[in-house]
Amino acid sequence: MQTIRDVAAMAGVSDKTVSRVVNGEPNVSAKTRERVEEAIAALEYIPNMGARLTRTNRSGVIGLITDVVSTTPNSVDIIRGIQDRISTEKQSLLIANTSGTREEEQRVWRTFQEHRIDGVLFATMYHRHITFDPPKPAMPTVLVNCTAEGRDDVPAVVPDDYQGGQAAAEFALDAGHRRIGFVTLNPLILAARLRGQAFEKTMQERGVTIRRDWIRSGYAGGVGEERICAFDVARDILSAPAADRPTVLLAGNDEIAMQCLFAAHALHLRVPDDVAIIGFDDFQKISAQVFPR
Amino acid sequence: MQTIRDVAAMAGVSDKTVSRVVNGEPNVSAKTRERVEEAIAALEYIPNMGARLTRTNRSGVIGLITDVVSTTPNSVDIIRGIQDRISTEKQSLLIANTSGTREEEQRVWRTFQEHRIDGVLFATMYHRHITFDPPKPAMPTVLVNCTAEGRDDVPAVVPDDYQGGQAAAEFALDAGHRRIGFVTLNPLILAARLRGQAFEKTMQERGVTIRRDWIRSGYAGGVGEERICAFDVARDILSAPAADRPTVLLAGNDEIAMQCLFAAHALHLRVPDDVAIIGFDDFQKISAQVFPR
DNA sequence: TTGAAAGCGCTAACAG
DNA sequence: CTGTTAGCGCTTTCAA
Numbered sequence: 001m002q003t004i005r006d007v008a009a010m011a012g013v014s015d016k017t018v019s020r021v022v023n024g025e026p027n028v029s030a031k032t033r034e035r036v037e038e039a040i041a042a043l044e045y046i047p048n049m050g051a052r053l054t055r056t057n058r059s060g061v062i063g064l065i066t067d068v069v070s071t072t073p074n075s076v077d078i079i080r081g082i083q084d085r086i087s088t089e090k091q092s093l094l095i096a097n098t099s100g101t102r103e104e105e106q107r108v109w110r111t112f113q114e115h116r117i118d119g120v121l122f123a124t125m126y127h128r129h130i131t132f133d134p135p136k137p138a139m140p141t142v143l144v145n146c147t148a149e150g151r152d153d154v155p156a157v158v159p160d161d162y163q164g165g166q167a168a169a170e171f172a173l174d175a176g177h178r179r180i181g182f183v184t185l186n187p188l189i190l191a192a193r194l195r196g197q198a199f200e201k202t203m204q205e206r207g208v209t210i211r212r213d214w215i216r217s218g219y220a221g222g223v224g225e226e227r228i229c230a231f232d233v234a235r236d237i238l239s240a241p242a243a244d245r246p247t248v249l250l251a252g253n254d255e256i257a258m259q260c261l262f263a264a265h266a267l268h269l270r271v272p273d274d275v276a277i278i279g280f281d282d283f284q285k286i287s288a289q290v291f292p293r
Numbered sequence: 294m295q296t297i298r299d300v301a302a303m304a305g306v307s308d309k310t311v312s313r314v315v316n317g318e319p320n321v322s323a324k325t326r327e328r329v330e331e332a333i334a335a336l337e338y339i340p341n342m343g344a345r346l347t348r349t350n351r352s353g354v355i356g357l358i359t360d361v362v363s364t365t366p367n368s369v370d371i372i373r374g375i376q377d378r379i380s381t382e383k384q385s386l387l388i389a390n391t392s393g394t395r396e397e398e399q400r401v402w403r404t405f406q407e408h409r410i411d412g413v414l415f416a417t418m419y420h421r422h423i424t425f426d427p428p429k430p431a432m433p434t435v436l437v438n439c440t441a442e443g444r445d446d447v448p449a450v451v452p453d454d455y456q457g458g459q460a461a462a463e464f465a466l467d468a469g470h471r472r473i474g475f476v477t478l479n480p481l482i483l484a485a486r487l488r489g490q491a492f493e494k495t496m497q498e499r500g501v502t503i504r505r506d507w508i509r510s511g512y513a514g515g516v517g518e519e520r521i522c523a524f525d526v527a528r529d530i531l532s533a534p535a536a537d538r539p540t541v542l543l544a545g546n547d548e549i550a551m552q553c554l555f556a557a558h559a560l561h562l563r564v565p566d567d568v569a570i571i572g573f574d575d576f577q578k579i580s581a582q583v584f585p586r
Numbered sequence: 587t588t589g590a591a592a593g594c595g596c597t598a599a600c601a602g
Numbered sequence: 603c604t605g606t607t608a609g610c611g612c613t614t615t616c617a618a
């Protein structure tokens with residue numbers, strides 16, 4: 001593998017001059033620059049980021065820590081967005097999963113430190129609070145989809161779940177529905193709480209009665225180990241006689257929405273005539289492929 | 294950030310001795326080793342992989358190139374498997390997407406070269422042939438889910454789609470079905486061809502008539518830009534009178550299977566009584582959440 | 587078992 | 603505009 005010195009020798013300049021060309025620094029004559037670039041091309045020279053790191057303390061790598069984010073549908077879009085932006089910056093992305101375990105998380109931070117990562121994005125699957133305890137010395141970190149409890153010094157990017165819950169409720173109300181059910185996310189999750197609050201507030205403001213027995217969780221079990229049970233729950237709610245069942249079901253996400261749809265099918269209810277269903281999150285693999293759309 | 298020399302000074306040894314301890318090399322007395330380890334802990338020393346790279350030519354990083362793999366359901370499992378194995382080896386994984394474009398692919402290879410990646414995994418979304426044209430000097434590469442045309446020097450891990458197609462056909466036949474439809478993947482894809490061949494061969498061997506008009510693609514468009522149309526295709530096939538429609542539909546994947554299911558619903562056919570549906574690939578987000586299971 | 591010297595490929599700091 | 607010197611943090615080589 002060729003080094004900067006090989007290039008310098010071929011172009012008849014010093015290695016520092018080659019360095020200037022490679023890094024796009026000023027103060028190189030057009031002529032010299034051209035000669036150097038020819039040599040680079042001829043020798044197929046590729047700079048060694050590791051060696052550069054020893055002098056600059058900038059590795060050119062951004063680290064992404066995910067809990068289990070890369071398994072969820074919208075997480076793909078998060079990663080995409082990050083990648084698009086990072087490639088603009090001549091940086092690379094080092095992705096690591098923690099599988100949600102404390103132990104793996106420590107390992108990952110260490111790996112990042114070993115590679116002298118320039119910065120870290122810490123992303124979670126659900127919008128939630130985390131206990132954020134990175135090792136020192138600290139690397140610049142931004143939280144994605146989560147907030148660190150008791151730490152207002154860490155920047156975070158989070159969705160506006162409250163607004164989302166409000167929008168869903170208003171959409172149902174504006175469509176004329178008054179008997180509204182809600183198959184929610186795991187209520188232990190922050191996103192579920194925020195959306196739930198927004199739902200209730202909106203219903204109250206509009207003067208529409210909230211039926212507590214129509215608000216039920218589509219997941220059973222603790223955070224991270226929940227099992228979806230939306231089908232059973234929705235079937236239960238929809239089993240009532242027509243006069244005593246909701247005319248629309250809000251769903252905590254599109255997974256739940258799909259199960260509501262199947263529950264309606266199982267009960268021979270027509271969608272959306274007998275019961276309408278409103279999804280959440282726009283999981284492409286579901287929202288784009290379910291009938292009715 | 295502490296260096297190996299800081300540790301050496303604190304432990305009262307040479308930096309080379311610290312290096313030996315850090316790398317688990319022999320020829321260090323237990324006593325010395327202990328002193329060094331104490332110093333490492335006290336100073337929170339973390340080795341600099343970049344600096345190490347300049348001497349060893351081993352970066353400790355494996356690169357993963359995906360076309361659009363991280364968007365498909367089973368790709369998640371591929372990445373998981375790779376990560377699990379790599380963490381065993383004290384290596385890290387650098388993931389990069391090419392979005393299927395040639396240009397991005399070149400950029401990615403270059404990034405890997407700059408970081409002196411130890412080896413590359415090149416994974417595709419569909420099982421298919423690729424034109425494999427990595428830059429030189431070559432890095433050790435293994436293909437995942439694809440094979441390089443005209444190159445038998447590149448190791449590859451691929452699924453046995455032929456066997457899969459055979460298994461699906463036999464399952465249907467063993468269940469007593471004789472009128473068998475098949476909503477396939479994009480027939481341009483290798484996986485689709487192999488499964489198709491296996492299907493036809495199996496049907497012939499069992500002496501069951503193949504109805505060409507019941508074998509149709511669930512996707513329209515070229516590879517990589519296809520649009521799913523399985524719902525329409527399945528509805529079309531299933532619209533025939535009971536005596537002239539298949540009693541079972543094989544699906545090219547679970548996305549297609551789900552659309553077949555919705556098509557059956559739309560026609561008020563009972564699944565599996567009127568028509569059975571056999572999925573493929575086990576996309577968890579679908580297979581585990583669809584009713585009937 | 588340990589360490590001294592040299593050098594990996596690169597860039598910072600400075601001089602010309 | 604260009605080059606020289608020094609040195610980043612580590613490992614290799616070889617001597618002790």
